[in-house]
Amino acid sequence: MKLKHISLLTDENISPKVVIRLRQMGLDVLDTKEQQWHGTDDEDLMNIAYQQHRFILTHDSDFGTLVINQGKPCYGILYLRLKNLKPDNVSQVCCDLFQRDMEIAPYTIWVIEETRIRIRHLITT
Numbered sequence: 184m185k186l187k188h189i190s191l192l193t194d195e196n197i198s199p200k201v202v203i204r205l206r207q208m209g210l211d212v213l214d215t216k217e218q219q220w221h222g223t224d225d226e227d228l229m230n231i232a233y234q235q236h237r238f239i240l241t242h243d244s245d246f247g248t249l250v251i252n253q254g255k256p257c258y259g260i261l262y263l264r265l266k267n268l269k270p271d272n273v274s275q276v277c278c279d280l281f282q283r284d285m286e287i288a289p290y291t292i293w294v295i296e297e298t299r300i301r302i303r304h305l306i307t308t
Contacts, residue, residue: 186285191261192232194241195221198270201277205240208281213237226255233258236289240277242268247292250305257305260292267297 190211193202202214213235215221215228225245232239238259239246247262249255265276280295287293290305 184287186283186287187281189259189287190235190237191240192228192235192237194228194239194243194246196242197240198273200270201273204274205277205281208278210281211237225249229255229257238287247294250292251303257292258289259287262292262294264294264296 187208187210191205191213193205193212193214195215197214199214199216202212202217205212213231215223220228225243226249228239229246229249231237233256236258238261239257240261240263242263242265244262244264246257246260250257250260263273263276265273276295276297280300288304292303292305294301294303
């Protein structure tokens with residue numbers, strides 16, 4: 184599937200400004216804060232995203248740790264590993280990312296930095 188067609192679950196560390204910008208781009212975004220899921224365990228959020236076939240958009244590396252080290256099920260993660268976490272910069276990075284004509288597969292972790300993207304394919308059973 185194309186990156187611009189995925190559904191997202193945004194972690195509570197993603198600014199509401201970024202959520203608005205993603206929706207303006209036409210993305211299907213379920214926002215943790217809007218759902219009043221503040222403080223919800225990462226594992227519970229991963230289960231919601233997995234059941235709804237959503238990629239988790241986050242600044243938190245803990246999601247990857249749960250998947251890689253503990254084998255927790257995950258549909259996909261977009262980990263924004265940015266030096267500048269100001270909403271305007273994050274919005275621009277996301278805008279640039281989702282405007283690319285890229286394929287994305289479920290069961291992957293994308294580590295998105297200012298100058299590169301690394302993709303790790305997860306083993307599924």
